Amino acid sequence: MARVSTATDGPAKVDRLPFLVALGIGLVAALLVLKMVGEPVLAAGFLAAALIAPAALFAWYRFSSVPPVEAPPADWALAHALAEASEEALAVTDRAGQLVCANGRFAERFGGYPTPPGLPLEEEGAAQLAAAGRVAWRDGRASAWIRADGTVLEAAIERVGDGTLVWRFFGGGRATASVEAEQWLSGPPGDRLGGAGIMAALLGSDGRIRAANRVLRARALGHEEGSIVGRDFARFLTTDGEGRIRFEREGVAGNPLRLLQVPFLPDEGAPILVVLLDEDAAEAAAPISGGAAGHVRALVSLLPVGMALVDRDGRFLHMNHAFARATGVNTNAPPLYPGDLVVREDKGALADAIRRFAGGAQHASDMAVRLIHHPDEPIALTIGGGRGLGDAAVLLTLKDTGEESRLKRQVAQATKMQAVGQLAGGVAHDFNNILTAIIGHCDLMLMRHTPGDSDYDDIQQIRANSNRAASLTRQLLAFSRQQTLRPQVLQLPDVISEVSNLLKRLLGEAVELVVRHGRNLGPVRADPGQLEQVVVNLAVNARDAMVAKNPNGRGRLVIETLSIGAAEVRAMENEVLPVGDYTAVRITDTGTGISPEVLPKIFEPFFTTKEVGKGTGLGLSTVYGIIKQSGGYIFAESEVGQGTSFTIYLPVHAAPAIAAPPAPVQPRRERPSDIWGTGTILLVEDEDMVRSVAERALTRQGYKVMTAENGEAALELLADRPQIDLLVSDVVMPAMDGPTMARHVRRIYPDLPILFMSGYAEEQLRRSIDLGNVAFLPKPFSVQQLGEAARDVLATK
Structure with missing residues (x-):
């Protein structure tokens, strides 16, 4: 490396020294030549050479010397970015032992940015980490096990290049x-x-x-x-x-x-x-035998992994406890062949694999098999050749994937239920639009016909069937948790008492109804009408199960209310039910029971075990949707031939139970003229059939109606600032939805009342409606209901 000198000082003295020494040596040599040879010319040549050579070297050194260029400082921005992307705690140190960079997980793990190996570790952790760091400098990589704050960590250290160590810390x-x-x-x-x-x-x-x-x-x-x-x-x-x-x-x-x-x-x-x-x-x-065989079997027995040894004929030689436990083997009467543990469809494939590895195959292979005692839960079986094990020619290693399979099934079930719920909600919304048009036109036709008219009864029948279809859409919305609920703070015994008389008529004389109420029941917040529907659905299913078991329908239905404290929930160790205080309803029957194969599917929509035409498969799915939408949980327990028990857990409401205020007494409406009104209404609806019937209904009731097929068209109508008294709009529309359009309208008419109508749940839509003075009318609705809703909203203006 060239030495560094400054321009103001000129050449350093140490740079002239070689030249002076060479000049002195040349002068002495010239004098010696002159004395020994006596030739002045030759002596002068020696002296000239002594002067020219050092001068040339000195000139070359001075003019070829270039000041050294300092290397730019290292840019560690990329290293910092990569460190933050790492999932584990990570730090980088340089050759001098200084911390270059570390990620946030390193700071969280060690309370800041200490420099490895000087970390806050327990026992001799720092010394072990320092020793591993020295090994990493020497061999390129090393590892150590350390403890920090009671947590065991694995430290992996790797040398990068010649001057950097990467420290990674794994836990778990x-x-x-x-x-x-x-x-x-x-x-x-x-x-x-x-x-x-x-x-x-x-x-x-x-x-x-x-x-x-x-x-x-x-x-x-x-x-x-x-x-x-x-x-x-x-x-x-x-x-x-x-x-x-x-x-x-x-x-x-x-x-x-x-x-x-x-x-x-x-x-x-x-x-x-x-x-x-x-x-x-x-x-x-x-073959191994005697003591050596005992050692191998003792070792296999000690391992936590399920393992078994199989001979060249495919028979079991030995299996450890983990293998026996995972396969459900009775150790007092173990099976002879591995194929005895699996279902019939997997016997041939397993036997072929064992023969192949017993014949000398070297590489291990994994295969999924189904055990006899758990045919629905495949497990992973690793098969390898047992080279050097003597009689044991094949080594079987079992991986119990039961818990993993159960979690996968739960995720798949939840995904399926969510997808079906979204589909059901969309179907119900579109169907509600159709029913709104049918019911509305029936109402308009009934205004032109009187009882006794030849068409009056037919129109009434169409309207009644449309109302039945509307109840079906309500079931779909309940399953998909998109129905409109009117929750109240109430006591469950009051709900059971209200529905008991109805249950006695539904169950008949042959079924004994027993109602028991527990003590210290906390209040719950739910829709009482929907809870009554839940109890009725479960009671009707219980009646059908008891009729199926006993032709005369005799049986016993027990409805209990219980107080479940947080300590009891914790003792249940239920992964689904959060720890807390609940008020529960348990409905138990003495029917046929539900088989274990069917029990996991009972809450699925459209799943039914009844004969074709005798069940829609929406009863229990509706119950499930109502309970989940109310913030509760429902579980079923059943034993074939003994009966079924459904338990509903509703969280205790923090506030004390408050009786619902009595509904305001409405004057009896004896004539349609009660819902007549005046004013201008802007009606926005993307469905032509719904817009048409709503326009006719409001027009007949005395209102002036302006219509628009979407939000953009409505805003164009309002460009000239006409005087309007009420905005009636659908919520979900293409391009611009109802709430967005209403916000634009409120800029023009700040105090304009708004009536939203939709086939979706009010609770779901309220999240997207951040406007005041807004009313809601669920679809399907009748002409009478539309007129009453318009009148009530205008009355608050």
């Missing part, structure tokens, strides 16, 4: 399980394995040793005191020409080893348990 169940396994191997259990001749080590995903028992350390290092943690396990082993494994330290004179690799945890990148067993060279291919 895998780290805790790995630490426990390390302590297990390094402690007395590992010594007991060594006493049985079993050498065991826990390896990380990088092949480096995390822990090893004492006998393995002694064989691999030649002594027990040496440190083996963090070193590459493969470096301690060697293979001969016949593929036999030995310790490298022992050489070809050492005993051959039998090696087994067992995944410690099912996660990718999790530690691996490696077991080494001694075997004589002559017995390397012989």
